[in-house]
Amino acid sequence: MDLNFPIQGALFDMDGLLLDTERLFMQSFVELTRPLGISTHAAQAFFETLVGTSSQVTTARLAEFLPEGVGVSKFDADWRALHRGNVANGVPVKHFVPEILSGLRNKGVPMAVVTSTHSDAAHHHLKKTGLLDFFDAVVAGDDVSANKPDPEPYVMGARRIGVDATNCAAFEDSDLGTQAATRAGCHTYQIPDLRPQKSPLLELGQFVVKDLREAADHLWGRAQALP
Numbered sequence: 553m554d555l556n557f558p559i560q561g562a563l564f565d566m567d568g569l570l571l572d573t574e575r576l577f578m579q580s581f582v583e584l585t586r587p588l589g590i591s592t593h594a595a596q597a598f599f600e601t602l603v604g605t606s607s608q609v610t611t612a613r614l615a616e617f618l619p620e621g622v623g624v625s626k627f628d629a630d631w632r633a634l635h636r637g638n639v640a641n642g643v644p645v646k647h648f649v650p651e652i653l654s655g656l657r658n659k660g661v662p663m664a665v666v667t668s669t670h671s672d673a674a675h676h677h678l679k680k681t682g683l684l685d686f687f688d689a690v691v692a693g694d695d696v697s698a699n700k701p702d703p704e705p706y707v708m709g710a711r712r713i714g715v716d717a718t719n720c721a722a723f724e725d726s727d728l729g730t731q732a733a734t735r736a737g738c739h740t741y742q743i744p745d746l747r748p749q750k751s752p753l754l755e756l757g758q759f760v761v762k763d764l765r766e767a768a769d770h771l772w773g774r775a776q777a778l779p
Contacts, residue, residue, distance in 0.1 A: 558774040561715035562656050563706055563738060564687075566667035568725040568745040569764075571677055572644040574603055578746065580634040584627065588619055600748045604726025606668045606699035636673075643677050648765040653686040655768060662713035664689040666705045666722070668729075671695060688713045701728045706736035723767060727751075730758050741767040 568574040578599045585595045598617050602610050615624045656663060664687055667674050671692035678684035689712035691705050698704045703717075710717035722733035725745040731754065733740040740758040753760060761767045 557659050557661065558771065559661065559719060559721045559739060561710055561713045561720040562661050562663045563666050563709045563713075563717075563720050563722045563733070564663065565722075565724045565726070565729050566665050566674060566677065567669060568603060568646075569723055569729075569743060570646060570649050570665070570683060571681065572646050573639060573677065574725075574746050576638045576644075577635050580631055580638060584631055584634065585618075588622060590619075597748070600746050603746050604668065604700055604728035606693050607670065609699070639677065639680075643681050645681050645683070647763055648768070649683070652764045652768045653683065655772075657686060662688045662715060664691060664709040664713050666691045666709040666729075666733075668693040668699050668705075700726075701731035701735070703732050703736035706733050706738055710736070710738075721767075721771060723764065724758075727754055730754065730756060734758055741770070743767065 564570055567577075578596060581599050582592050582595045586592070602613060605613070611624065611628050614628055618624060618627060653663065665674065665678065667690070669692060671690070671694050674690055674692045675684065678687070678690065689709065691709045691712065693699055696704045696708060706722060707717050710720050718737040720738045722736070722738035722740045723743065724730045724733055724740060725743050727747065730740055730742045734756040740756070742753070742758045742760050743763055744753065744760070759767070759770060761770065
């Protein structure tokens with residue numbers, strides 16, 4: 553590893569950060585709620601409050617949102633099945649992802665994915681997009697006892713690549729994920745994607761950037777500034 557580089561490990565969220573899967577998931581949600589009399593605007597606004605949550609939290613929140621008489625379990629199963637069908641046609645990768653991962657690998661920086669998505673789906677999506685081989689570990693939602701915003705996923709991700717979390721950079725899109733990463737002590741970059749409109753970003757000491765390239769430019773700049 554480049555000893556002058558300012559981090560010893562890199563931890564990446566998946567949905568909305570590496571992969572543009574959140575929009576596909578929202579598309580499926582809008583499609584299924586429209587016949588229930590729920591407007592596209594209302595469905596999208598609700599979905600944005602779910603970004604970064606675990607599947608258990610998402611299911612619980614559905615019970616509060618769906619009209620009375622709608623079976624939550626069946627709706628949830630239908631929604632996830634529709635989403636699986638959508639991603640089977642292709643999983644879109646976010647801008648600059650392969651370049652940034654290649655750059656970090658060339659620096660000798662170990663990397664892990666830290667996601668709230670279940671392990672089977674996470675490995676499937678990463679393999680389908682050709683990104684899996686970049687990573688030394690994948691920490692999924694069913695690997696931990698507490699999901700984001702708890703720091704456990706990021707602490708575990710750092711441990712699995714043999715680095716203390718305080719020596720890792722974390723890359724997140726959601727507020728919940730950013731809370732988890734900063735609580736773990738990571739140098740955290742937040743790249744907002746889908747989030748509630750007019751909701752101010754939490755001030756947690758994170759670097760807020762527009763995309764992964766800007767985050768990488770900041771990291772590389774810090775490296776060049778070192779003696």
